[in-house]
Amino acid sequence: MSFTFRVDLRGVVDLLSHHLYATPRVYVRELLQNAVDAITARRLEEPRARGEIWFEPADGVLRVHDTGIGLTEAQVHELLATIGRSSKRDDLGFARHEFLGQFGIGLLSCFTVADEIRVVTRRGDEPTVLWTGFSDGRYAVELPERQRDEPGTTVTLVPRRGEEHWLSGRTVRELAGLYGSMLPFEVRVGDEPVAAGLPPWERDPAESPAARRARLTAYAREAFGFEPFDMIDLSAPEAGVRGVAFVLPAPANPAVRVAHRVYLKQMLLSEGIEGLLPPWAFFVRCVVDTTELRPTASREALYDDGLLEQVRDTLGDGLRGWLTRLGTTDPVRLRQFLEIHHLGVKALAVHDDEMLRLVHEWWPFETNVGRLTLAEFLDRYAVVRYTASVDEFRQMGSVAAAQQIPLVNGGYVYDAELLSRLSAAVPGAAVEELTPADLTLRLDQLPPADEVALRPFQALAQRILDRQGVEVVVRSFDPAGLPALYLLDGDAALQGDMRRIRDGSDELWSSLFDAFTSGPEQRPQLVLNHRNPLTRQAMHTGDEELTTYAIEGLYTQALLLARQPLTPAATAAFNQSFLGLLTRAMGGRA
Numbered sequence: 001m002s003f004t005f006r007v008d009l010r011g012v013v014d015l016l017s018h019h020l021y022a023t024p025r026v027y028v029r030e031l032l033q034n035a036v037d038a039i040t041a042r043r044l045e046e047p048r049a050r051g052e053i054w055f056e057p058a059d060g061v062l063r064v065h066d067t068g069i070g071l072t073e074a075q076v077h078e079l080l081a082t083i084g085r086s087s088k089r090d091d092l093g094f095a096r097h098e099f100l101g102q103f104g105i106g107l108l109s110c111f112t113v114a115d116e117i118r119v120v121t122r123r124g125d126e127p128t129v130l131w132t133g134f135s136d137g138r139y140a141v142e143l144p145e146r147q148r149d150e151p152g153t154t155v156t157l158v159p160r161r162g163e164e165h166w167l168s169g170r171t172v173r174e175l176a177g178l179y180g181s182m183l184p185f186e187v188r189v190g191d192e193p194v195a196a197g198l199p200p201w202e203r204d205p206a207e208s209p210a211a212r213r214a215r216l217t218a219y220a221r222e223a224f225g226f227e228p229f230d231m232i233d234l235s236a237p238e239a240g241v242r243g244v245a246f247v248l249p250a251p252a253n254p255a256v257r258v259a260h261r262v263y264l265k266q267m268l269l270s271e272g273i274e275g276l277l278p279p280w281a282f283f284v285r286c287v288v289d290t291t292e293l294r295p296t297a298s299r300e301a302l303y304d305d306g307l308l309e310q311v312r313d314t315l316g317d318g319l320r321g322w323l324t325r326l327g328t329t330d331p332v333r334l335r336q337f338l339e340i341h342h343l344g345v346k347a348l349a350v351h352d353d354e355m356l357r358l359v360h361e362w363w364p365f366e367t368n369v370g371r372l373t374l375a376e377f378l379d380r381y382a383v384v385r386y387t388a389s390v391d392e393f394r395q396m397g398s399v400a401a402a403q404q405i406p407l408v409n410g411g412y413v414y415d416a417e418l419l420s421r422l423s424a425a426v427p428g429a430a431v432e433e434l435t436p437a438d439l440t441l442r443l444d445q446l447p448p449a450d451e452v453a454l455r456p457f458q459a460l461a462q463r464i465l466d467r468q469g470v471e472v473v474v475r476s477f478d479p480a481g482l483p484a485l486y487l488l489d490g491d492a493a494l495q496g497d498m499r500r501i502r503d504g505s506d507e508l509w510s511s512l513f514d515a516f517t518s519g520p521e522q523r524p525q526l527v528l529n530h531r532n533p534l535t536r537q538a539m540h541t542g543d544e545e546l547t548t549y550a551i552e553g554l555y556t557q558a559l560l561l562a563r564q565p566l567t568p569a570a571t572a573a574f575n576q577s578f579l580g581l582l583t584r585a586m587g588g589r590a
């Protein structure tokens with residue numbers, strides 16, 4: 001046996017009117033949309049019919065009149081009284097292309113602000129019908145004596161107590177202007193038209209480029225609250241999309257979802273539509289009109305279907321094309337743009353060769369020979385050697401420069417990723433990562449006789465720095481003024497962190513961290529510079545206590561130069577060395 005679901009009307013009305021829509025403001029949009037659809041339907045039968053929508057806030061209620069197709073009594077029963085029934089779907093239940101609505105629930109949004117909705121409607125020469133709906137789910141249908149003079153519909157909202165302000169003249173004017181000012185019909189509130197002139201996506205052949213720029217700049221200021229760095233015309237004919245992207249004048253946070261203004265057949269759907277552009281395009285805000293993309297029932301989002309995906313790609317291509325054109329037509333401006341939005345462009349270049357070539361050509365990287373683009377760097381030095389972290393660059397930059405190794409800082413967001421795939425996008429570009437271990441290999445070894453002579457010293461130094469988990473190496477390198485160099489590569493840093501966490505955690509966690517730290521231990525290195533007179537002196541003091549202070553002092557100084565944090569053990573070493581050396585300098589014993 002089968003049964004039919006029963007529905008608690010009061011619950012459904014409450015759910016649809018209060019929980020589907022983000023704000024009561026949208027009731028004006030839903031009324032406008034019904035009026036627009038009714039006029040469209042009428043014009044399918046009478047192409048020259050007037051298209052007028054008139055909001056009349058008066059006598060404590062709001063009336064909305066339209067010159068649309070109207071409804072017969074039978075249609076009123078069928079369409080207004082059945083939740084989910086709509087005249088805007090075809091026999092197979094698909095949304096009809098020419099209408100804005102499709103779900104058969106929009107009118108219910110009025111219950112967010114009204115307790116009672118009255119619809120007086122007339123279709124052709126049929127009698128006028130009055131439908132009255134209440135928020136508790138009841139409705140009544142009457143054939144009033146007084147006939148409408150013309151076909152069309154008037155919807156009257158009787159406000160709910162406490163919600164009267166939503167129906168005030170001021171609010172209605174603001175909301176009708178927001179949602180309806182671009183509509184190709186005459187929309188009025190009281191006696192005032194709400195039209196806002198030429199929509200931003202339209203072009204007027206008589207308008208000069210400068211005048212258009214000024215018009216669009218004013219629009220961006222008003223709609224988005226900023227003076228755009230530039231504007232880009234957008235078009236995706238497959239979905240009837242036309243629009244303008246405004247480039248933000250200041251860096252945007254890539255983690256914040258970007259929302260755009262989307263119009264459907266010239267009526268504003270929402271100011272907060274996400275997902276219209278690819279995620280990397282966080283440096284623009286758009287206004288677009290579409291004829292084909294479909295909104296979800298709340299109209300706060302677009303259906304994420306194949307068509308939207310295609311539109312995303314097409315609009316993304318448009319933005320990418322603007323960027324590459326800027327590189328050829330106005331490089332200075334492109335540099336200004338990159339100063340502001342390099343993060344967005346780099347995010348894009350991680351997957352996009354064309355954008356990577358743009359970064360290669362135009363974005364100046366930090367290097368140990370000054371700021372240079374990768375193209376300039378390759379031109380001069382033939383190979384791009386880079387460090388994968390800012391710390392490594394800080395540790396190695398000046399020493400590498402002294403060894404005639406030009407070095408790029410690849411430590412900022414996306415840079416190492418971009419550098420590692422540069423040769424795929426730029427044929428012939430040679431790229432190599434330089435690790436601290438590579439650098440140590442490039443520093444001069446001591447002559448064998450010196451090595452042998454220094455063995456006792458090195459063993460002592462190693463014993464002292466074992467407490468710090470550091471390996472001691474002696475090399476001879478420039479600049480001679482640098483006594484010691486602290487080198488820590490990424491893997492060693494990670495392993496060190498893991499070990500510290502392991503040692504400070506309970507049994508369960510420490511056994512888990514053991515799994516990560518069980519490989520051969522990679523220790524940071526302290527490279528003592530044999531070319532430095534002070535370091536050389538420290539190697540030959542013949543006084544174990546003084547050597548200990550000197551090694552601890554050189555170690556902590558190298559740590560600070562590498563901008564590494566001082567661990568408790570390093571701080572203790574620093575204190576001991578400093579105080580010990582002071583005491584000795586003043587002629588005492590520690």
Ligand SMILES: Nc1ncnc2c1ncn2[C@@H]1O[C@H](COP(=O)(O)OP(=O)(O)OP(=O)(O)O)[C@@H](O)[C@H]1O
Pocket residue numbers: 030033034035038066068069070071079080085086087088100101102103104105106107108153
């Ligand atoms: N001003 C109007 N003139 C003529 N018919 C109307 C008017 N307003 C509503 N209707 C009729 O009532 C039906 C239900 O309207 P409602 O706004 O609830 O849903 P919809 O517009 O069909 O779809 P959606 O939920 O997507 O807005 C419409 O399909 C339409 O046939």
